[in-house]
Amino acid sequence: MHKIRTLGRTAGAVAFLLSGTIFAQAADVSFLTHWAPDTVAKLEAAAAAYTQSHPDTKITVRAVPFGDLLTTLRTSGGGADGATIAGIYDAWLPDLSKDKLVAPVPDAIAADTKVNWPAGVVGAASIGGVLYGIPNEIDVYALNYNKKLFAAAGIAEAPKTWDEFLVDAEKLTDKSKGQQGFGMINSWAAGVLHPFSSLLVSNGGDLVVDGKPTLDSDAAKQTFELYETLISKGYSDPAMATADANTTGPFLDNFVSGKTGMIIMANWWESALKGGMGDALADIATAPIPVGPSGDVPRSISYSWMTVVNAKASADEQAAAWDFLNWLNGPDSGPNGASAMGDILMSMGILPSRTSDGAAFADRLAGDPFLTGYTETLANAKGFPVVLGGQEFSEALQKTLEAMQFGQLTAADAQKTAQDDATEILARNAQ
Amino acid sequence: MQLSQRRSAIAMLAPATGLIAVFIMVPMLLTIWLSFQNWSTQTGFSTARFVGVQNFLDIFSQTTIGRDFKAALVNTSLYTAASVAIILPLSVALGLLVHQKVAPGGVFLRTVLFSTYMVPMIAVALVWSKLYSPTEGPLNQMLGWIGIGRQTWLSSPSTALVSIVILNVWQQVGYFTVLAVAGLTQVPEALYEAAKLDGANPVQRFFTITLPLLGNTLLFSAVIAIINAVQVFEPVALITQGGPVNATNVLTYHIRRVGIERAQGGLGSAMAVTLMLALIVAIALLFAVSRRADRT
Structure with a gap:
């Protein structure tokens, strides 16, 4: 009887541990980007910081050369097994949304995005008034x-x-x-x-x-x-x-x-x-x-870039992806009120498009002589069609x-x- | 054949023929069917809309679709013709050099030649793109030492395709040399002895014995070389992206661009079917010419 009870307890403990493992990786989110290895390492570090407080989400990053990004998105990225999140160039959005490869941004995140990003950048990430991605770089x-x-x-x-x-x-x-x-x-x-x-x-x-x-x-x-x-x-x-x-x-x-x-x-x-x-x-x-x-x-x-979510990913994966992106692009994930995404972009000399990032990095932007010619031009720039x-x-x-x-x-x-x-x-x- | 024998033959052949049907015939027939449809590769087959021969009319039209396709077809043809025209004679010449027993080092030379075939194309592309660099590339620096001016290599539409051909020859010639050597070993030594007794010099022996008896090997090499050349993709995708001015835009790369990047599946399929037909015609012509040569 004792042996049976011990066996039962062991089985229960194993079942609990197994179920914990299953729940611990309930949502697998993959992130497709064209960034260089050192920038990918920064994104992986941000993902690791996020998963500390969200152990139920597992985030992996996959990088391809820029020349292969659209092709990868069109082939493996378009299916249910493709990348959950992808960084895309705004000119690709009309064709990707026409083919229903990208999911609309959930209402709450869309409302937040419209408040915290310039209208022109939000417009470049929208088709027919529907927002499809969270903008990041400009x-x-x-x-x-x-x-x-x-x-x-x-x-x-x-x-x-x-x-x-x-x-x-x-x-x-x-x-x-x-x-x-x-x-x-x-x-x-x-x-x-x-x-x-x-x-x-x-x-x-x-x-x-x-x-x-x-x-x-x-x-x-x-x-x-x-x-x-x-x-x-x-x-x-x-x-x-x-x-x-x-x-x-x-x-x-x-x-x-x-x-x-x-x-x-x-x-x-x-x-x-x-x-x-x-x-x-x-x-x-x-x-x-x-x-x-x-x-x-x-x-x-x-032109701007944005992160989009695969419309063919499961509902759980999409929800986890949007939650991660909302955090990554939000004001609490980076240093001094900046977003983690803004911090990653600034490491490459790229201008972040979130309004509060512009303020958070104002000193760095003003103190970087290379960026002077760009920041002077920004106000009079015209969006690529x-x-x-x-x-x-x-x-x-x-x-x-x-x-x-x-x-x-x-x-x-x-x-x-x-x-x-x-x-x-x-x-x-x-x- | 009795019924029971026929049944067992069918049962034994069924797995192999079934696999061929599933993995070769179905995709091929699907591509042919799609070539008559307007279809985005990102949507299900149910969204395909029948458009008759419109895709084929478009790829031969004067629009950008037609101009780009015809240019890619010409580029592919030139690339194939140049590759085969250089690789075959060179492989025979190198094969004779490797096969000869007068000087030592034949096996070593064969190993060196074949090693280029085993190098992954990504490594070849990385190295050759630097070798070809017009201002800082080693090739131009070496040419400069012997008084030859800077060449544009991949940086000009007039030399880019030739540069890709040279890269292809460098990588493939070792493989075809091995095929040539295999053919040379089949030529009976007695024929050369008899020819020598008749007073034939080495050149005469090559054209009257070696070359005719290498016929089957050369035919096989030509077919493989043509198929390899028509399917060229990696060096273009990795180094030139079809440029400059689409000078290296070959069909496989262009089909990928149209069918996948632009998701125009119907047009891409029509291009793929046309490429397949062109390849079939080219190979059939090659066999016809070979048969005619055998008869004369």
């Missing part, structure tokens, strides 16, 4: 220039207009040293498109207005002609412009090694520059995008701009091709 573009090359060429300050920009590009170009004045990018859609778009909006133009492409405007014509001038006069060498799947490659190498005088790039690449330049990053300064002949003030395009077929539109325009870079199209032909292709693509995808 990126704008600025002129990055090498102060040593500027000093050697006798240039005192960053160009403020396109005329000054062309004069400086000429002074910085020295073919005998393999040095180009302005560095373009190719083989990477965003790398090709965003600098061009930033020059376009700084010239008073737009890519898309009310869902219709406006690449046939005079402002666009002048921007295409600016690119043609940079190429035809040899101020920009397309052979120095290649990017690889990790958004690095020769274009970055040439800037890092002092063979490129100026480049237009987003704030997030500060971490890439740090990796390549180390202390020599102090030689790099930033300034707002030069203003074109049809522009009024320096502008840049902006978020439309159905955005990826296809971007790739078509990329191809046209690259064809112009390599002298296969004149500015006039490139402008016509870009407008015709964009009209056809946006109309087809809107159906």
Whole structure:
């Protein structure tokens, strides 16, 4: 009898422990990102801090190169076994929501998000008034220039207009040293498109207005002609412009090694520059995008990233994912009233979009000379168009701009091709 | 064959044929069916809408869809033709070098050549993307030592595809050399002895004995080389992403871009079916040419 009782107690204890184990991992949440290993480690540390108070949630982080992020999301990410949370680029949202791959933000979190983030950023994370993700980073573009090359060429300050920009590009170009004045990018859609778009909006133009492409405007014509001038006069060498799947490659190498005088790039690449330049990053300064002949003030395009939740994950997983994201992006998870997400973003030189993060990191933002050119531009930035077929539109325009870079199209032909292709693509995808 | 024998034959063949049907025929037939549908790869098959041959008309049209597909088809054809045209003669030449018994080191050379085939493509891509770097790459630095100017390699639409071909040749030629050596071992030594007695020089012996008797090996090598080349994906995905100016945008990469990134499953399937048909035609032509050569 004693043995039976002992056996019964043991069985009961085992059953309790087993049930505890099961409940302890009731929700498995996976987080898909394109961040580098050191940033992934910071996210894992934040997840570990969260699971201390939420032992029923297990969070794992999976990282893929940026070039594979959308594909991963579209293949494994779209099923019930795909990542529960994914960091996505706002231009992808219309297609992902159309295919019902992303879940709407729960009402309470959506209401909190609308209060604590700028309306433009919330709008970029919404389709038809429904919020699909919690925004985190915002990126704008600025002129990055090498102060040593500027000093050697006798240039005192960053160009403020396109005329000054062309004069400086000429002074910085020295073919005998393999040095180009302005560095373009190719083989990477965003790398090709965003600098061009930033020059376009700084010239008073737009890519898309009310869902219709406006690449046939005079402002666009002048921007295409600016690119043609940079190429035809040899101020920009397309052979120095290649990017690889990790958004690095020769274009970055040439800037890092002092063979490129100026480049237009987003704030997030500060971490890439740090990796390549180390202390020599102090030689790099930033300034707002030069203003074109049809522009009024320096502008840049902006785009944002957000975290979304897999609509095909189970209800428990979705609930756990939203709870974690709400904490990660909330004011209690990071230092001094900042969010843990904001802290992670700032470690990469990325501007967090949560309003209170801006205040929490105000000193760091003001004290970081690299970010100066970006923060000055932020107020006048124009959002990159978020439309159905955005990826296809971007790739078509990329191809046209690259064809112009390599002298296969004149500015006039490139402008016509870009407008015709964009009209056809946006109309087809809107159906 | 008696009924009982027939039944047991069917029973024994059923597992293998069943697996072939499930894992090969069903996906193939599904792809063909999808090529006539308008379908997002992110939705169930139930959402597919029949559009007839519209997808095939679109991929050969003058729109961006058609232009990009036709350019990818041309790129794939050029890549395949160049790869096969370089790999086959080179593998025979290296095979002769490895197979010869006059100088030592044949086995070592064969091992070195085959080792490139065993290196994972991710490692090959990482190394070659740096080797090809136009300003700081070792290849251009070495060319500079012998007075040859800077080459653009992957950084120009005029040289990018050729650069990918060179990478492919470097990686694959060892494998095809081993095939060539296997073919050379099948050539009877007595034929060479007889030819020598008849006064044939080495060049004559190569063209009258070696090459004709390597016919089957070369046909097999050509088929494998064509299939490998048509399926090229990794170097493009890892190094060039189809650029610059879509110069290295080959069909497998383009189908992935259309079918997965853009979720245009119907169009992607139509492209995949066209690629399959093109491959079937190319291989059939190769066999026809080979049979004709055998008869003459």
